[in-house]
Amino acid sequence: MEKRQQEMVKEDIINEFNVKKGLGSTSPTTGTTTEETRLLMEYIDRANMFTISKHNELKGKMLTYRKFFKSRRNQQVEVYFKCGSMSIYKEGKVSTIGRDFVMLTNLRERIWIPYTVIKSANIPYGIPNYSNTHQHFIFDNNLRKKLLYQFGETVSKRDLLKQQFFEESLTTNLETWKETWVVVFLDEGLKRVGKIKKIKEQLLQLEFLGKSMEIPVKEIQYIETIRALTVISEIWKSLSITRRT
Known part of the structure; x- marks a missing residue:
């Protein structure tokens, strides 16, 4: 007791x-x-993270990219990746960070890139490296109560909250983009164009001119949304080929 009293x-x-x-x-x-x-x-x-990378390169790679993109949420990044033997460069704002993919957005398109194909990710030259303090989600009192008493129902209705509390997989995220026109790149020179219909058993189902096609998610190299003019162009090409045959 005496020692205790003498402690600074x-x-x-x-x-x-x-x-x-x-x-x-x-x-x-x-x-x-x-x-x-x-x-x-x-x-x-x-x-x-680096210790994990030494023992499991793939898992370490996924963790590293996830960590990097989380630090750049809503900010510009540049990503270098491979589609077959072709090297590709994309730049855009980090929109969604998933368990196995990142989604970038720019003025032209929305791009889904699996971590497995990424070779390098960085901050574009000349872009200031802002702190990510502004990235926190603002909670009002009403939202706090809903999260406390109706967590599942509240989070499931808001994409921002889903990203905040859960790390979606590519398949789960694509489910929310049904009826969106996309081009799916499978390899160098190999792509599929269509409207997203559903995801089932790791298969992405697209529809183009009334015909359905299924693509194994594991074969996807990256995905881009396409504009209406591009859709019309693809339909015209397909009809032209059909007429020739």
Whole structure:
């Protein structure tokens, strides 16, 4: 007891303000300052990620890209990837970060890129590296109550909340884009054009001119949305080929 009384009481400015606000005091999580603790946690997180990469390259790659894209949510990135032997470059704003894919958007298109085909991802030259503090979702009191008492129903109705709480797979995300016209790239020079109808048992079903086609999701290299003029052009090409034959 005597030793306890002789111990030096360390000043804790955070608890000082909490007590003044009537929130009470809490025990510190570590013996360091809050900013040092945060930096240490980030360091440990990165160290764990690189350790995983050494032992499981594919899993490490997925974690690395997921981490990078999360830090760039709603910001511009450039992605280099392969479609067969063809090298492709895409630039756009990070719209959705999934478990196994990233979705980019730009003025022309929406692009789904599986992590497995990505070779490199970076911040475009000349684009400022903003902090991601503005990326937090703003919760009002009504939304807080709904999340507390009707979590599943509330989250399922909002895409932003789905992204906040869950990491969708490519198949799950494509389900939300039914009736969207897309071009699916399977290999160099091999693509399929059609309207997304459904996803079932890891098969993406497209429809084009009344004909259905099924594509194994694992064979998809990347997907792009297409504009109305491109759709008309593809229909015209298909009809022209049909007439010749």
